[in-house]
Amino acid sequence: MRIVNFGSLNIDKTYSVPHIVQEGETISSLDYQEFVGGKGLNQSIAIARAGGQVWHAGLIGQEDGNVLLQALEDSGVHTEFVENRPIASGHTIIQVDNEGKNSIIVSGGANRAIDELYIDKVLSHFSAGDLLLLQNEVSCFSKIIDKAHKKGLKIYLNPSPMDDEVLSADLNKIDCFLINEIEGQILTGEKDASKIMHAMQAQYPESSLVLTLGAEGSYYQNGDQQIFIPSLKVKAIDTTGAGDTFCGYFIANLTRGKIVEESMKRASRAASLACTVKGASNSIPMREEIY
Numbered sequence: 381m382r383i384v385n386f387g388s389l390n391i392d393k394t395y396s397v398p399h400i401v402q403e404g405e406t407i408s409s410l411d412y413q414e415f416v417g418g419k420g421l422n423q424s425i426a427i428a429r430a431g432g433q434v435w436h437a438g439l440i441g442q443e444d445g446n447v448l449l450q451a452l453e454d455s456g457v458h459t460e461f462v463e464n465r466p467i468a469s470g471h472t473i474i475q476v477d478n479e480g481k482n483s484i485i486v487s488g489g490a491n492r493a494i495d496e497l498y499i500d501k502v503l504s505h506f507s508a509g510d511l512l513l514l515q516n517e518v519s520c521f522s523k524i525i526d527k528a529h530k531k532g533l534k535i536y537l538n539p540s541p542m543d544d545e546v547l548s549a550d551l552n553k554i555d556c557f558l559i560n561e562i563e564g565q566i567l568t569g570e571k572d573a574s575k576i577m578h579a580m581q582a583q584y585p586e587s588s589l590v591l592t593l594g595a596e597g598s599y600y601q602n603g604d605q606q607i608f609i610p611s612l613k614v615k616a617i618d619t620t621g622a623g624d625t626f627c628g629y630f631i632a633n634l635t636r637g638k639i640v641e642e643s644m645k646r647a648s649r650a651a652s653l654a655c656t657v658k659g660a661s662n663s664i665p666m667r668e669e670i671y
C-alpha cells in the first residue's frame with residue numbers, strides 16, 4: 381500500500397502574544413518567527429518521521445516555495461508530484477499565547493490552484509488499495525475524494541479546517557475520519573465525546589474514527605471496537621501541528637503493520653511531544669524519540 385497525501389504547504393508567520401488578540405484590540409507581539417507548515421506538509425513529514433513512505437501532492441509558489449519543498453525532501457517525503465505555479469505559496473498568520481494555544485488565519489495561495497488536471501495526473505500513479513490522505517486546505521476537495529474513491533483508494537480524511545466544502549462532500553466515501561471535538565460537533569451536532577462517536581457510527585457505519593481530545597486523550601472506534609488512549613502530560617509551549625503529528629504517526633504506524641492500539645499510542649505520544657516545541661513541522665518528533 382502506498383500513501384499519497386494531497387495537502388497544503390504554508391509558510392507559517394508566527395507571533396508569540398500575551399493573549400490572542402480580541403476584536404478591536406491592538407497588541408504587540410513578544411516574538412516573531414517563520415516556520416514551515418501547512419496541514420498537508422506537516423502530516424507528510426509526520427508520516428516520514430514515523431517511518432512511513434508518503435508521496436506528497438501539492439502546489440507551491442515559484443518564487444517562495446523552495447523552502448517548503450526542501451523541508452519535505454529533508455524529512456524523506458517523496459516530492460516528485462509537488463509542482464510550482466507563478467503565484468505566492470500559501471501562508472498563515474498564527475498567534476500563539478502564553479499557554480501554547482493558537483489562532484490561525486490561512487491565505488491559500490498556490491494551495492488553491494489545484495485543479496482536475498493536476499488531480500488526474502497525480503492519481504494516475506496510484507491504484508486500488510493505496511491510501512489517500514486529505515485535509516481541507518486545498519482546492520477541489522470534493523473532486524479529490526470522488527476521483528480517489530472511483531479508483532478504489534482508501535480515503536483517510538482530516539476535515540480541517542471544517543467548512544461548507546467539507547459538509548457538501550460525499551463523506552460516505554471516507555474510510556477513516558481523523559477529527560477533533562470541534563469537527564465532531566459540526567459533523568454530528570453533538571458536544572460530548574461519547575455522543576459524537578455514537579453519532580459518527582450511525583452516520584457513517586462503514587468508516588472508522590479517530591477522535592482526538594487534546595490533553596484529555598484520544599479515541600479510536602471501528603464497529604464494536606473502541607480504544608481510549610490517555611495523553612502524555614506535558615507543558616505545552618505551542619500546540620500548532622500537534623493534530624497533524626497525530627494523523628501522520630497513526631497512519632504511518634498502521635501502514636507499517638502495527639496494530640491499531642499501538643499506532644494510537646505512538647501517535648498520541650508524538651502529538652504530545654510536538655506541543656513542547658515552538659513551530660509546526662519542526663516540532664514533529666523523530667520516531668526514535670517515541671519508542
Ligand code: RIB
Pocket residue numbers: 388390391392416417418419422472484486517620621622623624660661
Ligand atoms: O495544523 C497546523 C497548520 O495549520 C499550520 O502549520 C498552518 O500552516 C495551518 O495550515
